[in-house]
Structures are given as C-alpha cells and as structure tokens.
Amino acid sequence: MSANEDPMALAELLWGLRKPRTRGPRPAFDLAQVADAAVKVADTEGLEAVSMHRVAAELGLTKMALYRYVNGKSELSAIMIEAAVGTPPDLSGVTSWRTKLEEYARQLSAAWRRHPWLPSITVGDRVMGPCETGWPERALSALADTPLTERERLDAVMLVSHHIRATHPAATQGTQTWTDGSAAPIMRDLLLRNADRFPLLATTMAIPSATTTQEFGLHTLLDGLEHTIIQRTRNSGDESAASSPAPP
Amino acid sequence: MSANEDPMALAELLWGLRKPRTRGPRPAFDLAQVADAAVKVADTEGLEAVSMHRVAAELGLTKMALYRYVNGKSELSAIMIEAAVGTPPDLSGVTSWRTKLEEYARQLSAAWRRHPWLPSITVGDRVMGPCETGWPERALSALADTPLTERERLDAVMLVSHHIRATHPAATQGTQTWTDGSAAPIMRDLLLRNADRFPLLATTMAIPSATTTQEFGLHTLLDGLEHTIIQRTRNSGDESAASSPAPP
DNA sequence: TGACACTGTGTATCATAGATACAGTTTTTA
DNA sequence: TAAAAACTGTATCTATGATACACAGTGTCA
Numbered sequence: 001m002s003a004n005e006d007p008m009a010l011a012e013l014l015w016g017l018r019k020p021r022t023r024g025p026r027p028a029f030d031l032a033q034v035a036d037a038a039v040k041v042a043d044t045e046g047l048e049a050v051s052m053h054r055v056a057a058e059l060g061l062t063k064m065a066l067y068r069y070v071n072g073k074s075e076l077s078a079i080m081i082e083a084a085v086g087t088p089p090d091l092s093g094v095t096s097w098r099t100k101l102e103e104y105a106r107q108l109s110a111a112w113r114r115h116p117w118l119p120s121i122t123v124g125d126r127v128m129g130p131c132e133t134g135w136p137e138r139a140l141s142a143l144a145d146t147p148l149t150e151r152e153r154l155d156a157v158m159l160v161s162h163h164i165r166a167t168h169p170a171a172t173q174g175t176q177t178w179t180d181g182s183a184a185p186i187m188r189d190l191l192l193r194n195a196d197r198f199p200l201l202a203t204t205m206a207i208p209s210a211t212t213t214q215e216f217g218l219h220t221l222l223d224g225l226e227h228t229i230i231q232r233t234r235n236s237g238d239e240s241a242a243s244s245p246a247p248p
Numbered sequence: 249m250s251a252n253e254d255p256m257a258l259a260e261l262l263w264g265l266r267k268p269r270t271r272g273p274r275p276a277f278d279l280a281q282v283a284d285a286a287v288k289v290a291d292t293e294g295l296e297a298v299s300m301h302r303v304a305a306e307l308g309l310t311k312m313a314l315y316r317y318v319n320g321k322s323e324l325s326a327i328m329i330e331a332a333v334g335t336p337p338d339l340s341g342v343t344s345w346r347t348k349l350e351e352y353a354r355q356l357s358a359a360w361r362r363h364p365w366l367p368s369i370t371v372g373d374r375v376m377g378p379c380e381t382g383w384p385e386r387a388l389s390a391l392a393d394t395p396l397t398e399r400e401r402l403d404a405v406m407l408v409s410h411h412i413r414a415t416h417p418a419a420t421q422g423t424q425t426w427t428d429g430s431a432a433p434i435m436r437d438l439l440l441r442n443a444d445r446f447p448l449l450a451t452t453m454a455i456p457s458a459t460t461t462q463e464f465g466l467h468t469l470l471d472g473l474e475h476t477i478i479q480r481t482r483n484s485g486d487e488s489a490a491s492s493p494a495p496p
Numbered sequence: 497t498g499a500c501a502c503t504g505t506g507t508a509t510c511a512t513a514g515a516t517a518c519a520g521t522t523t524t525t526a
Numbered sequence: 527t528a529a530a531a532a533c534t535g536t537a538t539c540t541a542t543g544a545t546a547c548a549c550a551g552t553g554t555c556a
Contacts, residue, residue: 024503060491065505106359127431133446140448150452155461184373186255198381200388203397213403224472224530272532273522313534
C-alpha cells in the first residue's frame with residue numbers, strides 16, 4: 001500500500017525520455033498497448049476494476065509482468081490519463097475569445113463524457129503528460145489577444161476547466177449531491193422532511209431544473225471575464241496606451 | 249474491499265434517526281467521540297492514516313469494536329465530515345448579496361483550511377449530514393432578494409463552493425498542478441524544456457503570481473452573477489412587473 | 497560461434513486494509 | 527434471578543499493491 005511515487009521517473013515515462021532497452025527478449029507489448037488495455041477496462045468495468053491483476057489479464061499476462069512496463073499503479077494511472085484525454089482541441093474555427101472558450105469547454109466536456117472516470121483520476125498533485133498539457137495551452141491561446149495578465153489568463157483557464165469538471169455528471173462532488181446519483185433521492189427526501197430547517201433547499205428541490213447547471217455556470221463565468229476585459233480595454237484606451245495592463 | 253454502501257442506513261446515522269439501544273452494556277463512547285477521534289487522526293497524520301485500526305486504537309479499542317459504532321468505513325467518513333465542517337456560517341453581518349457570498353466563500357475556505365483533508369473526502373455521490381447541508385442553505389439565503397430563479401441560485405452557490413474547493417491549496421486538482429505541490433517544480437522544468445510546444449504555459453511559468461487565483465476567480469464569478477442580476481432587474485423594471493422573473 | 501549478461505515472464509510470498517464469523521463478557525430487563 | 531441483548535476481542539478471509547527470486551529467451555561481445 002505504500003506510495004510508490006517517483007515523480008522524476010514518471011516524468012521520463014510520460015514525456016518519452018525512457019531509454020529503450022535493446023538487450024534481452026523483446027517485450028510482448030509497448031506502453032501504448034498497456035495504456036489502451038487499462039483504458040478499456042476502465043471504460044467497460046469502471047475505474048475501481050482497474051487493478052494490476054485485471055489489466056495484466058486483459059493483456060494475457062500475469063500481474064508481475066506488468067510491473068516490467070510500469071513501476072507501479074501510479075505510473076499505470078498516468079499513462080491511462082494520457083491515452084484517454086487524447087489530442088488537444090482545435091479552437092481555430094471560431095474567432096472571439098468567448099466562443100473559443102465555449103468551444104474549449106464543450107470539447108473538454110465531451111472528452112470527459114467519453115471516459116467518465118477521468119474526473120475521478122485526474123486529481124491531486126501529479127505530473128501531467130504532453131497530451132494533457134496541450135489542453136490548457138490551447139485554452140490559453142483563446143485569451144491571447146486579451147488585456148488580461150498572463151497569470152490571469154491561466155486563472156481564467158483553470159476557472160473554466162474546474163467548472164466543467166465540477167459539473168460533470170459522473171463527478172458529483174460535494175454540494176452537487178442532490179442533482180444526480182443514487183444518493184439524490186435520499187437527500188431530496190431528507191430535505192423535504194426537514195423543510196423547516198432548510199426551507200430554501202427544500203423549495204428548490206421541488207422545482208424541476210430548466211437550464212443545465214453547466215450552461216448557467218459557464219455563462220456566468222464568461223460574463224465575469226467579459227466584464228474585466230471590457231473594463232481593461234476601456235482603461236487602456238483612456239490612459240496613455242500601456243502595453244501590459246497592470247492592476248494598481 | 250467490497251463497497252459497504254447503504255445510503256439509507258447512512259442517512260439514519262447522520263440525521264439522528266438511529267434508535268438508541270437500551271439493552272446490554274453501555275458503549276464506551278458515543279458517535280461524536282468516534283468522529284472526533286477520526287478527525288484528530290486526519291488532522292495530525294493525514295487522511296491516509298485514517299483506518300479502522302488507527303481510529304480504534306485512538307479510542308483504545310480494537311478494530312472490531314469500532315464496527316459496533318459504524319457499519320463500515322463509509323459511515324466513519326460521513327461522521328468525520330459532519331464533525332469537521334462545523335456549524336454553518338453566519339452571514340447576517342453584511343447586507344448585499346455580493347458581500348454575503350464573499351463572506352460565505354471566506355468562511356468555507358477557512359473551514360477547509362482548518363481540516364485540509366476535507367476537499368479530498370467530500371467527493372462523489374454521497375449522503376450529507378445536517379451540518380454540512382446547512383452551508384448551502386445559508387449561501388442560498390444570500391441570494392434571496394435577487395431576481396435569480398431558485399434553480400439559478402442553487403447553481404450560483406455551487407459555482408462559488410466548487411471554486412473555493414478547486415482553488416484550495418491542499419486540493420490541487422487537474423490543471424492546477426503547476427501552482428502547488430511537489431510535482432510543480434517538475435512540471436515547470438518540463439514546460440521550460442519544451443517551450444516550443446507550450447509557449448504560452450512556459451512564459452506564464454516564468455512570471456510570479458501577483459494576486460491569488462482564488463481571489464481572481466471569485467471576483468470573476470461574482471462579476472458574472474452581478475451582470476445577470478442587473479440585467480434581470482432592469483428588464484423586470486421595464487416590463488409590467490412580473491413577480492417571478494423567467495428567462496424566455 | 498559460443499558464453500555471458502541482460503531482460504521478460506511466472507510462481508511464491510508479504511503487507512495492509514476492509515470486512516465477516518464467532519466466542520466471551522457485561523448489563524439491562526423480564 | 528435468569529435470560530436476552532449488546533459490547534469487545536481473537537481469529538480468519540479477501541482483495542490489492544508490491545517484493546523476491548528462479549527460469550527462459552535474446553542480444554552483445556570475446
């Protein structure tokens with residue numbers, strides 16, 4: 001159970017810096033095949049089913065042979081993620097920063113819908129691979145022509161990404177408990193039976209949702225960004241043109 | 249390892265619907281003491297250290313005695329959360345919906361700072377206890393005098409809550425990898441060495457952050473809400489006053 | 497060309513954590 | 527006072543990650 005965490009080794013594995021071994025018998029598979037097998041297990045049987053034993057069996061190997069490909073389960077998870085996120089989205093089809101971010105959100109949501117276990121596994125302090133890193137890079141490009149600070153652009157990208165993650169149906173986290181999942185009907189019942197203590201939540205439960213929470217949040221978020229961007233543009237137009245708009 | 253999930257039993261435990269047992273010897277502790285012991289272990293040794301064995305030892309019991317208090321680890325986690333979140337925040341000190349939500353965010357962030365393991369454990373489809381449920385209830389009250397739909401108010405509350413969770417230092421999730429944690433320096437190094445493929449991320453890495461990402465996101469988010477609220481107020485003022493503002 | 501080193505694979509084993517079964521003991525209640 | 531109910535502890539089971547080590551196949555070098 002002890003954590004087998006070697007971030008440096010993981011980085012070398014993900015970014016293709018592993019020296020290929022030439023001596024000895026050729027391995028029966030390569031890393032891509034191992035990753036695909038793990039992804040297949042997760043897609044069909046859920047993330048909980050992904051064990052060293054199960055993935056090895058999927059390849060026709062014993063558990064221990066799998067340890068020759070990855071140093072441990074953390075490395076297996078890492079190459080799973082990298083294989084599942086796929087290529088970063090193409091945002092060149094639209095023009096404005098807002099529509100670009102909307103397209104980014106749509107593609108991100110679609111990727112997580114293809115592999116519903118992704119939000120659960122892409123959590124915590126970890127080393128990301130080149131494919132996964134490409135996503136925020138593309139999102140940053142959407143804000144390139146914007147008066148936002150570089151740091152603010154990254155914050156904005158994370159804001160959008162986290163929102164999509166948080167509102168993902170299979171990622172029901174925290175306060176979202178009453179919208180989906182098997183615990184939802186129980187929470188509804190508890191709230192209605194304790195309507196005196198939780199009047200606002202209880203009444204909200206009784207009303208069916210019109211628009212999706214994901215759309216509302218994304219709209220709100222982009223409205224907020226637009227507010228800041230318009231304000232910055234106006235200010236930099238009034239004052240003597242400054243190349244980099246900085247807050248006081 | 250099989251999931252010991254009985255949401256109904258969990259609900260009865262959390263909401264005080266367990267019939268008190270009178271026959272037989274009196275238990276050495278009550279649920280609150282068990283929860284406090286688990287919280288203490290998590291606070292001092294981390295969430296990973298919280299095992300049935302460890303918590304039982306904290307109470308001076310064996311592992312199996314603990315199973316008389318909770319049906320399994322999921323129930324232990326549930327009462328841990330309920331004990332750690334504490335009482336919901338008091339937002340009566342401020343007036344406007346915006347300052348109320350800001351105060352709510354501040355209090356939520358403080359609670360998670362007191363127990364850094366809370367963001368990691370309050371995840372997934374689950375039944376919440378009355379204390380934890382009180383938090384969104386209070387947040388909803390902040391938006392009571394607002395032209396937002398009831399559903400939109402809940403969405404807004406979740407938006408704020410999720411943002412605080414996502415930007416919590418100990419909750420480093422997904423795209424936030426490069427801001428904190430032990431993997432951060434490795435990611436920085438990888439990005440700088442691959443600056444040709446990730447120019448935007450690489451340059452952003454070189455710049456120290458001025459304002460915190462949590463503040464920026466919260467501001468952006470509240471700006472977006474304010475935009476919608478102002479727009480709604482204006483519309484309902486122009487048209488013949490409608491009691492419940494509804495989108496087209 | 498042959499010996500050796502290296503590496504893939506399999507069997508056996510360990511450690512840990514959650515969980516069940518069951519006997520022993522204590523205390524309330526009939 | 528005796529029986530039933532409930533708390534606690536010992537032993538055991540299962541699943542998973544992980545290590546140790548023997549065996550086999552393959553490339554490299556003398």
